[in-house]
Amino acid sequence: MTLHIAANTGCNLGCTYCYEEPDRVMKQKQIDNEYDIDAIMARLEEWKETKPWEPPGMHGGEPLLLRKEHLDQIFAYCYENWDEKRTHIQTNATLIDDDHIELFKKYNVSVGISCDGPIELNRERLARGGGKDVTDHMSARTLSAIERLADEGVPVGLIVVLHDGNAGNDEKLEKLLAQMDKWNAMGIYGHYNPAIPYEDVQTDISLTGERLAEVYLRTWEWMMEPGQDYRSWNPMRDFQNNLLGTSLRNCIVNTCDVYNAGAAQIIKGDGEQTGCGKTWAAVGDGVPFLQGESTDNRYNDPDEQERYEMLKQVPGACDPEYDGPDLGGLRGCRYWAVDQGGCPSAGIDGDYRNRSTFHEAHHALYERIEGDMRRMFPAIRLMTDLPWDAPVSDLAASKQVDIKPFVNMQHGNGGEPNVFRGTAEVEPPFSIITNMDMPFEARQKLYEDYYGEEIVTADPATGSIHADSDVARLQPRADDDGKAGCCGDECDC
Numbered sequence: 001m002t003l004h005i006a007a008n009t010g011c012n013l014g015c016t017y018c019y020e021e022p023d024r025v026m027k028q029k030q031i032d033n034e035y036d037i038d039a040i041m042a043r044l045e046e047w048k049e050t051k052p053w054e055p056p057g058m059h060g061g062e063p064l065l066l067r068k069e070h071l072d073q074i075f076a077y078c079y080e081n082w083d084e085k086r087t088h089i090q091t092n093a094t095l096i097d098d099d100h101i102e103l104f105k106k107y108n109v110s111v112g113i114s115c116d117g118p119i120e121l122n123r124e125r126l127a128r129g130g131g132k133d134v135t136d137h138m139s140a141r142t143l144s145a146i147e148r149l150a151d152e153g154v155p156v157g158l159i160v161v162l163h164d165g166n167a168g169n170d171e172k173l174e175k176l177l178a179q180m181d182k183w184n185a186m187g188i189y190g191h192y193n194p195a196i197p198y199e200d201v202q203t204d205i206s207l208t209g210e211r212l213a214e215v216y217l218r219t220w221e222w223m224m225e226p227g228q229d230y231r232s233w234n235p236m237r238d239f240q241n242n243l244l245g246t247s248l249r250n251c252i253v254n255t256c257d258v259y260n261a262g263a264a265q266i267i268k269g270d271g272e273q274t275g276c277g278k279t280w281a282a283v284g285d286g287v288p289f290l291q292g293e294s295t296d297n298r299y300n301d302p303d304e305q306e307r308y309e310m311l312k313q314v315p316g317a318c319d320p321e322y323d324g325p326d327l328g329g330l331r332g333c334r335y336w337a338v339d340q341g342g343c344p345s346a347g348i349d350g351d352y353r354n355r356s357t358f359h360e361a362h363h364a365l366y367e368r369i370e371g372d373m374r375r376m377f378p379a380i381r382l383m384t385d386l387p388w389d390a391p392v393s394d395l396a397a398s399k400q401v402d403i404k405p406f407v408n409m410q411h412g413n414g415g416e417p418n419v420f421r422g423t424a425e426v427e428p429p430f431s432i433i434t435n436m437d438m439p440f441e442a443r444q445k446l447y448e449d450y451y452g453e454e455i456v457t458a459d460p461a462t463g464s465i466h467a468d469s470d471v472a473r474l475q476p477r478a479d480d481d482g483k484a485g486c487c488g489d490e491c492d493c
């Protein structure tokens with residue numbers, strides 16, 4: 001979860017796809033008004049007590065439009081009052097000057113920068129009130145700020161918004177990859193952020209799910225090219241981690257109900273708290289600005305998971321046993337445990353209850369990565385080896401589950417370790433690293449879902465649970481012909 005201060009400063013750019021535009025249109029009065037630094041600081045003081053897990057940072061609009069003394073005040077507070085002694089900022093970088101760099105160094109600020117590629121791919125990031133030349137000039141400032149910060153040793157992470165203007169065809173995509181190659185070679189990494197299709201409020205330049213899948217798959221190939229080991233980009237690496245069960249990285253693959261966008265909490269310019277800005281637009285039922293105290297809607301409530309209960313039961317394109325019309329759900333999706341519907345702001349047909357229009361791309365990327373990992377290590381165990389709806393996503397997100405992906409390749413498992421075949425197994429297929437917070441019944445269900453109720457013994461008195469499983473049961477991916485189980489990609493098994 002990230003904690004932000006977004007002080008209603010507006011922005012000196014006017015990107016055509018900016019997901020904050022609906023908020024600006026609706027709340028122009030607030031932007032025209034001054035932000036209230038005292039209200040922001042009062043809320044931060046409250047967060048110091050209630051949200052000690054992560055230091056907050058600055059977000060936009062464009063946070064460098066705050067007065068420098070206020071930036072200093074907020075950075076200093078976050079730096080000094082959270083244990084990690086660091087903070088962060090998300091900026092378009094066009095306004096960065098020497099004073100800002102001094103502040104970044106003084107308060108250990110990592111700098112997230114939005115940039116859509118080289119200048120010619122950056123033309124959706126319009127300079128407000130300027131023409132093409134001013135826009136290009138601003139893009140040049142962003143690109144040189146990235147290099148300067150890297151030279152100065154300030155940590156930089158990049159967001160590349162994907163849209164028709166930088167990834168709509170292969171020629172543009174190759175230019176973008178060439179720019180990413182330069183950044184990676186400098187030790188600068190980042191992630192893709194597909195533009196959201198907000199048709200009501202701005203021109204829709206978002207990629208179709210099909211095109212996004214092509215972009216993701218090409219980027220994965222680009223990363224895997226021989227001799228280019230320094231290349232890395234997300235969500236590609238995140239998806240590898242997700243399949244290995246090491247975590248459930250990236251909010252867009254985790255649960256995020258539109259009423260309780262748990263991945264982001266935000267302090268607005270008047271000190272009010274709200275959730276992720278992507279849910280500020282009208283979503284499905286036409287009600288904008290669903291979150292925040294002024295609407296009385298709860299947010300960040302972990303019990304509000306209705307969207308996911310529905311998605312799990314509603315059939316759609318991923319259900320191998322269903323051939324009816326696509327109803328927008330995810331029943332039976334092989335990747336449910338690592339991709340639970342996607343960002344609600346990108347729900348199919350503008351309806352947050354549906355799976356995201358980008359799920360198709362996620363699914364394709366997961367399929368490719370899973371296939372490649374299994375070809376490399378046929379005996380590897382991935383999250384997809386668990387039942388499709390095993391309740392492990394929350395555990396992965398909170399790092400409480402270890403599916404032991406390499407257990408068949410280790411000594412001490414009652415057989416020869418082997419990259420090709422799973423061998424005899426004495427461990428359960430996954431173990432709960434920290435089970436203190438997990439109810440006994442939930443843990444029991446995990447075992448029963450995997451092994452079958454009939455062979456699981458659970459003793460609530462001692463908390464002990466084990467499965468009397470045989471070797472065949474523990475090797476569900478090996479068939480009688482001795483070949484590995486389905487590679488998940490381009491095969492008929």
Ligand code: SF4
Nearest residue numbers: 011013015018061092
């Ligand atoms: S720079 Fe960021 S906040 Fe500003 S208009 Fe562009 S996307 Fe929106």
Ligand code: SF4
Nearest residue numbers: 251256261263276343
């Ligand atoms: S609304 Fe979308 S971008 Fe925002 S926290 Fe939720 S999943 Fe993430």
